[in-house]
Each structure stands twice: as structure tokens, then as C-alpha cells.
Amino acid sequence: MDSDLALAVALQEQFDEEDKCKTEAPCVRTDTSIVDSYWELADPNPNIHELFLQFDATYFKSSLNNAGVEVKWSPRMTLCAGVCSYEGRGGLCSVRLSRPLLKYRPRRDLVQTLLHEMIHAYLFVSQHNTDHSAHGPQFLFHMERINKLSGAKITVRRNLWEEIVSNF
Numbered sequence: 001m002d003s004d005l006a007l008a009v010a011l012q013e014q015f016d017e018e019d020k021c022k023t024e025a026p027c028v029r030t031d032t033s034i035v036d037s038y039w040e041l042a043d044p045n046p047n048i049h050e051l052f053l054q055f056d057a058t059y060f061k062s063s064l065n066n067a068g069v070e071v072k073w074s075p076r077m078t079l080c081a082g083v084c085s086y087e088g089r090g091g092l093c094s095v096r097l098s099r100p101l102l103k104y105r106p107r108r109d110l111v112q113t114l115l116h117e118m119i120h121a122y123l124f125v126s127q128h129n130t131d132h133s134a135h136g137p138q139f140l141f142h143m144e145r146i147n148k149l150s151g152a153k154i155t156v157r158r159n160l161w162e163e164i165v166s167n168f
Contacts, residue, residue: 033151035108044107048073048097051114059115059146060122064093067125071095071114082113084120086130093121112154115146119154 032038039046052071056064070093077083077098085094095117102110119142123129127138135156143154 035111035150035152039111040107046107046110048110048114051111052095052118055115055118059142059149060118063125064118064121067091067093069093069095069121069125071097073097073099075099077101081109082117084117084124086124091124091128093124095121108152112152115150115152115154116143119143119146 048071053065056062056069072094074083074096077096078100080098081101082095082097085096086092087094095114097110097113097117102113119139120129120134122142123134123138129138140156143156146152147154
């Protein structure tokens, strides 16, 4: 097969695969990390509820959704990128993400912030750990586990505000 024909066949196969992704739901690439640059173009503004459900099923056996943990944007939160709060005697748990800080950041920042807060939520749901600043052995265990499985680089602490201000 000459090189032009080989290129044409390869491009057609790629086109067919992309076309299949448009018609079959859901089509998720499994050959890339969840923070791969591919996702910056393929899904630059993901739905946080869909990400939450996907990550919950993949990394937490759907325990967060089953426990009623919610995820939502916070339009006014500007001092941190995300927070996990535990409210009331009924043990309600909420993950809030800063729209002002994450809206124009790379998608990977949203993903890694969401996963960080989901670990806090998981520790609350599974162990009733209400220490918001707790990044102890259990947190580190789940952080490393998810980083290895996903290709993410979840960290204990990151100050996006300082990063944003330092770029001006």
C-alpha cells in the first residue's frame, strides 16, 4: 500500500471513530488521562454534575451520590477553588466549586479540584470525618490511588488565587 493510501485509510478510520462517538452515548476515551490535553478541546467546559457522577462511579463506587452528596458552582467564592461542607444533623454534604476561579482555568484544574473535594466528601460519608483541613493518611491514600488510576495530579493544597494574581 502506498503512503497516500495508507494515510487515507488511517484518516478514514479516525473519522469513523469520531463519528461513532457522536452517535453512541456515552463515548468516553479510555486511552487518555482524565487531565490529558485532549479534553481541553474535546470538552473544555464540562458539566460538573456529569463529572461528579462519572468520578463517583469510577473512584468511589457511587457512594457519594448514594449518600446524597451534591456538587454545585459557587458564584461568589473567590478565596479558594473548592470546598466540601457538612451541614446539619442529617449529615448533608456539599461540594462547592468556585466559578470565578475555575471558569477560565484549564479543565484539569477543575477536574483536580473536584476530585480533591470529592475525597473530603468520601471521608465524611464513609468515616464521618468532618475536619475540613484534614489531609491525613486516609486522604493521602485516596489521593495517590486516584492519581495512579486517572493520571491526575491531585495535591493537598494549591492556591489558584496566588497563581492568578502572580500572572499579572
